[in-house]
Amino acid sequence: MDFPDKVQIKEVGPRDGLQNEKEFVTTDVKVEWINRLSSSGLKYIEITSFVPPKWIPALADASEVAGKITRVPGITYAALVPNRKGLERALEADLDEVSVFMSASEAHNRKNINKSVDETFPVLEEVVKDAVSAGKKVRGYVSTVFGCPYDGAVPVDHVKKVTDRLLNMGVYEISLGDTIGVANPWQMDQVLKDITQSFSPDQLALHLHDTRGMALANTLVGLTHGIKVFDSAAGGLGGCPYAKGAAGNTASEDLIHMLEEMGIDTGIDFDRFMEAAKYIEKKLEKSLPSRQLRISS
Template sequence: MNLPHKVKIVEVGPRDGLQNEREIIPAAVKVALVDRLTAAGFANIEAASFVSPKWVPQMATSAEVMAGIRRRPGVLYSALAPNMQGLEAAHAAGVDEVVIFGAASEAFSQKNINCSIAESVQRFRPVALAAREMGLRLRGSISCAFGCPYQGEVSSDTVADVVGRMRDLGCDEIDIADTIGVGTPRQVQQVMARAAGAFPIAQLSGHFHDTYGQALANIYACLEIGVTTFHSSVAGLGGCPYAKGATGNVATEDVLYMLHGLGIHTGIDLGAVVDAGQFIASHLGRKAASRAGNALAASRAAAQP
């Protein structure tokens, strides 16, 4: 089976990866991380979140981070903007792309944002319209597309329905996310194929967590059916506060090691990403959750005279 020749990696570590850290990380450290990732060659970096600091204190410095990063022309710097206040703040901060988010699980939607799936998408309508008027790229993210911690199985028909609703809001790209990491390769292919019936597969992206060790296999399964955009988090940072036991996003270093081994072009310097992963892991005081990253770092250290 033919695999894509080129893949886009959306680096989500600075936002999704760090948002649930208990200790507040200085804006300067976040800026340094984004700058390292920019220099590594990412075309899209999820750098901030303009949500209420009451709910996500870690993201309270988002405007400061956006003001401090060294931007590279052609790189999309993305941020979550769940309401008009967040959108206006994101626009003022110079964000290139705003992200709105819903769920494929009614139970998760109620637990997460206290409303139904349909209501959640409807709430984003003014945000989507305003983002368009501001000339911002719009991305939709659908959580719990492969399973839910509250209701269990999630129907692929429901996923496709939410994709259609996001499409109708004018999204340029839509993320299909395995928030709790329960998906397996054949299931992932079925859900992605169903989603592709509602939105072009070239504009769908896979967002996988590695709770059950299936993330790389799921990405490979997506490659087999033509998905060419994936999310990953440097050093395997992240998790989900609404999904107990969910580990971080799949580690960027591991994804790059696999893709480069397959001869797939990413435009990203793996060595520079390893350095970025070791940098942020050192600041957090723990080992990076990336097997390839830690192995490459150890190999490099062993080669030093």
């Protein structure tokens, strides 16, 4: 198998990992955790989401978190934004980058955004245009690429349509999401084989959830298709609020361990990252899904 020499891990724990926590994590704990993550060698941390607090109460302190963290040169600090108002808040906080999001399936998009796929494009186009004009890079999340909790199987053509529209808006990278963790390695291979005929692997990333324990296996398939960017969350935090039973993201420390053992450079200090993962696990007062955390306890 032909694997890349180096990959980038984009840590999404402070946003995607905490957004579904029932108990509010204090601003000071979030800030301390992000600062610890910043010392691990990560080059990208998605720190929060500028969505209305009534949507995601767990991230109601987005502006405070952005203002209090210690920003390390060379690290991209990013946030998710749903619309123009969210972008304004992100720009006020002077984030390095913003992410927009939508689904490849109609039902999930309506549940998540309250709009059809076609109705979502103009909203995001305005956000991307204004963000780029402000000198910010824009990343795009496409959810339910490998399956939808409402529509079931999602045609690859739907994924390619959304990907193409987002890239043409000015989004520089598309993170393909296995939102409910239903993908298997054969399916991953077939979908990526199709998508990479239309788009360069350098324009793509994978955002995998580990509901059925397939995240690392699917990561391996992604590597064989030239994917070099992977989203993950410390401790395996996360899940989809609109997908029953959906487990957390790929655990960052499990991913780092696998890649480094394979001789693939992540640029991350494993021990320092583990300290950050143990910190948030302790603060949440519960065991997290990460295998590396489990064997080190």
